[in-house]
Amino acid sequence: MRVNGVDHPVPHDARRLLADHLRHDLKLTGTHVGCEHGVCGCCTVLLDGAPVRSCLMLAVQAEGHDVTTIEGLARDGKPLHPVQQAFHDAHGLQCGFCTPGFVMSVVGLLAQHPEPTAEEIDEGIAGNLCRCTGYASIRRAVRLAAELSR
Amino acid sequence: MKPPPFEYHAPATVDEVCALLGSLEDAKVLAGGQSLIPLLNFRLARPAHLVDINRVDGADRIYERDGGVAVQALARQAAVEDSELVARVCPLVVDALRLVAHRVIRNRGTVCGSIAHADPASELPAVLLALGGHVVARSTRGERTIPAAELFAGVFETALAQDELLVEAWFPASGKPSAILEESRRHGDFALAGVVRAGDRLALFGVAPTPVLADPRDPGRGLKPSGDLEATPDFRIHLVRALSEKAFAA
Numbered sequence: 034m035r036v037n038g039v040d041h042p043v044p045h046d047a048r049r050l051l052a053d054h055l056r057h058d059l060k061l062t063g064t065h066v067g068c069e070h071g072v073c074g075c076c077t078v079l080l081d082g083a084p085v086r087s088c089l090m091l092a093v094q095a096e097g098h099d100v101t102t103i104e105g106l107a108r109d110g111k112p113l114h115p116v117q118q119a120f121h122d123a124h125g126l127q128c129g130f131c132t133p134g135f136v137m138s139v140v141g142l143l144a145q146h147p148e149p150t151a152e153e154i155d156e157g158i159a160g161n162l163c164r165c166t167g168y169a170s171i172r173r174a175v176r177l178a179a180e181l182s183r
Numbered sequence: 184m185k186p187p188p189f190e191y192h193a194p195a196t197v198d199e200v201c202a203l204l205g206s207l208e209d210a211k212v213l214a215g216g217q218s219l220i221p222l223l224n225f226r227l228a229r230p231a232h233l234v235d236i237n238r239v240d241g242a243d244r245i246y247e248r249d250g251g252v253a254v255q256a257l258a259r260q261a262a263v264e265d266s267e268l269v270a271r272v273c274p275l276v277v278d279a280l281r282l283v284a285h286r287v288i289r290n291r292g293t294v295c296g297s298i299a300h301a302d303p304a305s306e307l308p309a310v311l312l313a314l315g316g317h318v319v320a321r322s323t324r325g326e327r328t329i330p331a332a333e334l335f336a337g338v339f340e341t342a343l344a345q346d347e348l349l350v351e352a353w354f355p356a357s358g359k360p361s362a363i364l365e366e367s368r369r370h371g372d373f374a375l376a377g378v379v380r381a382g383d384r385l386a387l388f389g390v391a392p393t394p395v396l397a398d399p400r401d402p403g404r405g406l407k408p409s410g411d412l413e414a415t416p417d418f419r420i421h422l423v424r425a426l427s428e429k430a431f432a433a
Contacts (some may be wrong), residue, residue, distance in 0.1 A: 047189070047190075047191030047233070048185075048186045048187075048188065048189070050185060050186070050220075050224075053185070069185060069224050070220075070221035070224050070225065071217060071220075071221055071284075071288060074285075074287065077287055080290075080291075083261070083290045084286075084287045084290060085287060085290050085291045086217075086287060086288065086291070088220075088224070089216055089217055089220045089221065089288075089291065090216060090220070090291070091186075091191070091213075091216075091220075091235075093191065093193070093235075094216075094235065094237055138287055141286070141287065141290075142286075145286075155370075156285075156286065157286065159285055159370045159371055160284070160285025160286065160287045160288065160371060
């Protein structure tokens with residue numbers, strides 16, 4: 034499988050979840066793991082460009098596919114991805130635990146709806162839980178990200 | 184490792200899938216995995232074998248058949264939600280999918296997987312029942328059609344045999360007045376109770392071990408829903424009556 038542009042072999046043990054493979058084997062600890070059953074959204078990554086839960090996939094299932102983690106959005110000192118920049122500028126994070134999952138979900142949301150309505154924003158982030166912000170600043174960050182992405 | 188040990192199989196054709204299901208003891212089909220993998224992570228399910236169908240080519244078609252829409256085993260919920268064909272022929276399915284978890288889950292989850300999983304509170308089985316659709320099951324013994332009314336046997340139980348793969352779900356056109364309404368504590372959660380209207384037909388979900396057809400004039404009759412921390416049986420019956428009235432007022 035290809036992770037952030039680099040080819041990697043899949044793990045031998047089929048039981049290895051994609052989230053655990055990214056974190057423990059590839060040391061890409063930017064993908065966070067919260068509930069481990071698909072509810073919190075922290076572990077969201079892009080699979081062939083579309084956001085998916087990496088805790089609800091076996092790593093072997095990513096064979097032949099393209100995985101992008103939060104580390105892959107802005108590599109090697111390059112400027113932040115517009116969604117990352119927007120979360121920074123609009124204070125769309127506090128403790129930061131949920132942030133990688135939100136950012137990956139929002140990348141997917143803006144790919145589907147480049148100019149999202151308020152309803153589409155709420156729908157797009159409803160699958161990610163944040164215990165700090167109260168979501169108001171995250172909504173603002175999504176609107177700003179849409180502007181920055183134009 | 185979160186999931187319990189299992190032997191992993193990744194066949195490339197439907198015939199290979201059927202051969203594996205026919206020869207292995209205690210095998211589960213892995214499609215989108217959005218229900219099965221949480222069950223594995225919690226170790227509530229411990230199948231000896233997982234037959235992953237994600238590498239099967241050409242099993243993700245969405246096409247028009249017999250005046251309705253056929254959705255194959257690997258068609259993702261998001262693809263069905265975005266399908267112009269489904270929006271035109273069976274918009275009720277699109278309305279229902281928007282209530283299924285969240286878009287990120289629907290990117291991976293499959294329509295056929297939801298139906299085969301047969302969660303009593305899930306939307307798609309009730310839609311299939313309300314519309315009078317069917318599924319096509321295949322095994323090495325052959326292929327058969329199972330009408331929705333005969334498919335759902337109990338909580339997480341269907342009439343599918345151990346060696347059968349649900350290869351296709353068929354939804355009749357939902358041209359007549361149709362609606363799906365549900366009540367849940369949070370957006371994307373499983374419903375406390377829900378109703379599907381397809382013309383004059385009414386199906387309920389979340390209030391019995393399977394989705395059930397009900398009389399629109401008295402939708403709560405004979406229901407014995409279970410109670411839990413989120414809703415008492417009486418509250419669920421109240422929801423069914425209120426949501427049915429709303430669905431038929433339109």
